Amino acid sequence: MAEKNQLSERDLERRRRVRRGIVATLVGGTFWGLNGTVSKWLMDAYAIDPLWLVCVRELSACWLFLAAAAVTSRGREQLAGVWRHPRDLLAILGVSLGAILFSQVAYLEAIDWTNSATATIMQSLGMVLVLAFVCVSTRRRPRRREALGVALALVGTYLVATGGNPGSLSLPPEGLFWGLACAGAAACLSILPARPMARWGNFTVNGLAFLVSGLILSAAYRPWEHMPELDALAVAVLVGCVVVGTFGAYALYLQGVHDAGSMRASLLGTIEPVTATVATVAWLGTSFSPAEIVGFGLIIAMVYLTA
Structure with missing residues (x-):
């Protein structure tokens, strides 16, 4: 009887952890989706360069990650x-360049050329790239549902890019380029940090990666030479982007992956593009054609089939 009660307690604890992970993932994904729309508003309303925004977000959020680790x-x-x-430091440098810097720049550039909904969907x-990596590294063929997911992704990308008209691009060429770059960056973000995070923790790896990425980009871009004119509202919104949309979103989503599992988190993470689309339509007044929708x-649907 005692063993049965102990098993029941373990089951209850596991269920509580999964429920906590589901909530964390949903809130984190919502923060990410809203952050894209808010960033688009900041860039349009205050003529903020995407690279300047990346520098500020990274060099501010890195200290929150490091403080959380400490x-x-x-x-x-x-x-x-x-x-x-040293070998792990080199791995974190790879995360800084190949995942954090690449994903931050590509995402904000894609938002700047299109909108947060399109950038998040792309x-x-x-x-699809993560699936290709897994198939190559494990030497297996895609499963039937995975192959169907890839086919849906290709058709969906075609509809988003052309609006259903094969003779024209619905997106500007730069928007399509940065949208596809977003996909490559998202794949890098899913693959590169896994090993160093398993050893050194999410906050330590993210804190150092954000810090190094921000310093490298700042040295190349010189954000102090591109200072926008910001009022009190813009500063408050920018702080929210850093604390809620960057640190909060990453922290909650990663907690959700830990508690609910990577597959559940991947499926629940689709709330991000849904949130971004709703916020883009409701707040910014952006409209989409039926083909794009x-x-x-x-x-x-591809995310569900390949997760």
């Missing part, structure tokens, strides 16, 4: 220990 004794050990392992195509739906 809160626990385990996190402090990871922060102190990573410096004694970003979801990264799952069908394309969005096909790409979201």
Whole structure:
């Protein structure tokens, strides 16, 4: 009887953890979707360059990640220990360049050339690239549902890019380029951080990766030479983008992956493009053609089939 009760307690704890993970994933994905729309508003209303916004977000959010890592004794050990392992530092440098910097720049450039809904939907195509990586690394063929997901993704991308008219591009060429770059960046973000995070923790790896990425981009871009004119409202919204849309979204989503599992998190993460689309229509007044809406739906269906 005691063993049965113990098993029941373990089941209850697991269910509570899964429920907590589901809530964290949904809230984190919602924050991400809203953050894209808010960033688009900032760039349009205050003529903010996307690269300037990336520099500010990265060099501000990195300290929140590092502070979160330092809160626990385990996190402090990871922060102190990573410096004694040059190979892991090189891996984190790879995360900085190939995942954080690439994804931040590509996403904001795609938003700047299109809108947050289109950029977020195009970003979801990264799952096709992740699938290709998994199939090559494990030497297996795509399963039937995975192949169907890829086909839906291709048709959906065609509809989003052309609006259903093969003779014209519904998106500007730059928007299509950065949207596809978003997909590549999303794939890198799913693959590159996995190994260093398993050893050094999410906050430590993200904090160092954001810091290095922000410093490298700042040295190349010189954000102090491109300062926009911001009023109190813009500063408040920018702070919200950093605290809620960057740090909060990452922290909650990663907690959701840990508690609910990567497959559940991937499926629940589709709330991000849905939120971005609703916010773009409701707040910014952006309209989409029926073909584009069908394309969005096909790409979201791809996520479910390949997750």
